[in-house]
Amino acid sequence: MKQELMEAIEAAPFSALQACKVLGLSADRFYRWRTRESLVDKPPIAKLSPHKLLEEEKEEIVSYSLEHPEQRHRELWYNLAREEKVHVSPSSVYRVLKSEDLVPPHVFGKPRRDKVKPDPKAPHEDWMIDITYIPIQAVDWYLIVLLDVYSRYIVGWELLSSMTWREIQQVVDFAIEDWGFRDSAKKPRLHNDNGSQLKAKKLRQWLRELGVLQDFSRPKVPEDLAILERFMRTVKQEEVYPGEYPDQYEARDGIGRFIGYYNHRRPHQSLGYVTPYDMLIGRAEEVIQQRKKKHISAQQRRKEINRRMAD
Structure with a gap:
């Protein structure tokens, strides 16, 4: 396919830029083909993301989900971190569950009308x-x-x-x-x-x-x-x-x-x-900050392992 396009552009009675426009091809791509790239099509090479979940992390998420089928992904995420099993994001837990068909259907309630609700600033108000x-x-x-x-x-x-x-x-x-x-x-x-x-x-x-x-x-x-x-x-x-x-x-x-x-x-x-x-008891911010530190540490470990696997 590349060879045919190259020949058509070079045989055109007008400039290569105009020929590219007619054929709907980017001029940059044409010049890259001609000067640096091989004309042989190559399959795309998958890039390994350094933040890709480890297989052991995926297995832990699936195993914990099967043991606690009543919990949705955010609750699973919280308890996995609390029990020092896996430190990932809620969206990562959701993607793993979805890939294993473990996401239960969500039942939507009726839309709520505007309401006035109390807005306490401390417990027991x-x-x-x-x-x-x-x-x-x-x-x-x-x-x-x-x-x-x-x-x-x-x-x-x-x-x-x-x-x-x-x-x-x-x-x-x-x-x-x-x-x-x-x-x-x-x-x-x-x-x-x-x-x-x-x-x-x-x-x-x-x-x-x-x-x-x-x-x-x-x-x-x-x-x-x-x-x-x-x-x-x-x-x-x-x-x-x-x-x-x-x-x-x-x-x-x-x-x-x-x-x-x-x-x-x-x-x-x-x-x-x-x-x-x-x-x-007023320790919510402390829990959130501890969770963030553990999440960053897990990210770094995952990054190092994935890079070693790519070498």
Whole structure:
């Protein structure tokens, strides 16, 4: 093909530049062919990227993914680094999983309407509380969850057979005591929906006497409590529905283990891929910087190994 083009350009009754334009060929390429390059077509030579993942890293990612099929690529990336197995980027983990057909389909929710949400600057400025149904042997129990908005940490929860304002009071009261706010002048602001238990006159009076400001979401706008709604959906999808608890004791144990995992081991994208506990105790930036250092070190090692393989 090159030879035919060269002959056509050189035999043209006008300049080589004009001939190249007619043939749709770059003039630079034509002159390179004529002066420096062989006319024999050669297969392209694959270049070895110094940052290409090592086979051992790919194998570790695949193996860990198969052991933890419930985790998506960002959570796998976080835990692989936390457990000192592999230090790569989230996108690298995704590419490896995709090449092995290990990326689960993503289920998109309905688009959310504009919402007004709390914007705390420190832990325990704002708490959210909500209630959801937990099926146990065809009977609905009630999971009450109290979440710290700043850190996403679950600061209180309970699984109960009934749902009245007194159960709400019990969960809040325990959390106030556990986190040392009983005698504090400044207590967390409580965000909740418009459920009848949360609007009960006796509960509202008790909260006022306790010194807790109660903030209600807009009617029929669950997005106002999106952070806690997301947790409720997660605990059901990943723990409750696959569990099929035989009784409330097994349910309480399973949900308790999941909350422990959620608080201390599950990274959050909105938190910069650190855990709620990291945010709660103020070490999020330290964790992020340590991760960056380990990632750079792993990059350097990968680069050196790939270069040795290329030599």
